[in-house]
Amino acid sequence: MAAPTFMHCLLAICLLSCAAHAQLSADFYADCCPSLESIVRTEMIKAISRERRIAAKLLRVFFHDCFVQGCDGSVLLDAPGEKTAIPNNNSLLGYEVIDTIKASVEAACPGVVSCADILALTARDGTFLLGGPSWSVPLGRRDSRGGNQSLANDNLPAPDSNLTVLIELFGRQGLSPAEMTTLSGAHTIGFSQCLNFRxxxxxxxxxxxxxxxxxxxxxxxxxGNTTLAPIDVQTPGAFDTDYYQNLLTRRGLFRSDQALFNGGSQDALVRQYSFNPALFRRDFAAAMIKMGNICPLTGDDGEIRANCHVANS
Known part of the structure; x- marks a missing residue:
């Protein structure tokens, strides 16, 4: 048998170091891939300089990943799978940026960092680079070996969901009505196709x-089904609280947006966020951390995919 190479030895040390953490932590890759966050940030700066909308696209991919069997990178797997579920098919975008970042990470730290963790970091960095808050991302997720299309069809809110449905769907993930209203603020940087709000x-x-x-x-x-419009009509390229101000004046693009301010339980929080950006930023960061902790695979569960599109052979 051939003697192990330096790279093989380094990889073994990295995997043992990461496995020792056993749960999500901000310093999970401190020893085995210390350059991870700088690599992701650099690539996200490049991606946003090419297309500012990529931040919203990847934030949505992360959300759709976490709401289906947890934050496990399952949404990145090629069809048949979650990509072709009704809420995702020809709608979720930005996978090519994840591929580019994964390639850069693999070049620096081969076989160590999961696609699920890369996705979590892109969601944070995209938010921050468009003027939103930053937060310390707990890391250590592993990738699932399969997705669940039917669960994607059942668990993801639709643009015409009413408040009762929204509260129920977020509640399935352990997220409160207030956290649902907070996370909906991500629509401040989103765009949508005409067919979703016609x-x-x-x-x-x-x-x-x-x-x-x-x-x-x-x-x-x-x-004109695929014609795009900004969800936040005022400042679609900036992560701010104009989304909530729009709801106060009945300018929510989706029924599910306006449902947050329509004489229901979330009206008061929408008003608060509309004039208190600091409160929204704080709450959004906390809600993103909580959402990122939905049923992660850790330890020996799942795998570290070599290619985010397919399970390891």
Whole structure:
């Protein structure tokens, strides 16, 4: 048998070091991949300089990953799987950035860092680079070997979900109604296709007439399904609290947005966030950490995928 190479020995030391943590921690890769966060941040700066919307895309991918069997990178697996679930098919985008970051990480720390952890870091960095808060990301997730398409269809909120449904779906993940309202603030940097809000802008009563008219200009009753519009009409490229201010004036793009301020239990929190950015930033960081802790695979569970698109052979 051939003698182990230096790289093999280094990899063995790294894996033992990481495995010793046994649970998520901010310093999980301190010994085995100390350059991880700087690699991810550098690649995210490049990606956002090419396309500012990539931050919103990857934040949404992370959300959709965590809501289906936990934050395990299952959404990154190629079809058949979660990518082709109704809420994700031809809708989730940005996978190529994860691939680029994974390649850079593998070059520095081969076989050590999971795709799930890379995704968690991109969500944080994208938020921060667009002016949002930062937070210490607990790390140490491992990748699942498979996804769950039916669970993706059942667990992910739809653009027309009402408040009762939203509270129930977030509650399944251990997230409170307040945390649901906080995490919905991620829509401050999102865009959506016409087909997701057409019915609202033509048929709903709880919508600003001028806002509905604006959106109808690029979203006709028939056709134009993939035409994009910003969810936050004021500052779609900045992570701020304008999303909540829009809800106060009935300019929520989705029914699920306006449901947060429509005479229900979340009205008071929406008002608070609309005039208290510091409170929103603090709560958003805390809610993202909590969401990132949904059922992670750790220890010997799962694997460290070599390719984020496929399970290891």
């Amino acid at each position: 019915d609202r802008i033509y048929n709903d009563a709880n919508i600003s007439p001028s806002f509905a008219a604006l959106r109808r200009q690029t979203c006709p009753r028939v056709g």
